[in-house]
Amino acid sequence: MYGSCPECDAEIEVPEEIEKGEIVTCPDCGIELEVVGLDPVEFELAPGDEDDEEWEG
Numbered sequence: 001m002y003g004s005c006p007e008c009d010a011e012i013e014v015p016e017e018i019e020k021g022e023i024v025t026c027p028d029c030g031i032e033l034e035v036v037g038l039d040p041v042e043f044e045l046a047p048g049d050e051d052d053e054e055w056e057g
Contacts, residue, residue: 003041007031014041 003012010028014035018024022035023046032046 001038001041003035003043005029005031005033006043006045007033012041012043 001014001016001018003014004010005012005026005028008026008029008031010026012024012026012033014024018035018038018041020035020038024033024035024043025031026033033043034046036042036044
């Protein structure tokens with residue numbers, strides 16, 4: 001099964017037994033993604049990863 005990274009559009013292969021809520025890492029850009037759909041496979045940015053690069057604390 002394959003899904004597309006919402007950050008860089010890379011194709012990500014996931015195992016057949018993956019479940020919603022699991023976290024995967026994009027092999028191209030390295031961002032952590034949460035599985036939010038299974039048919040088709042869909043990803044969203046994992047909680048806590050959004051805006052990390054913009055943090056200037």
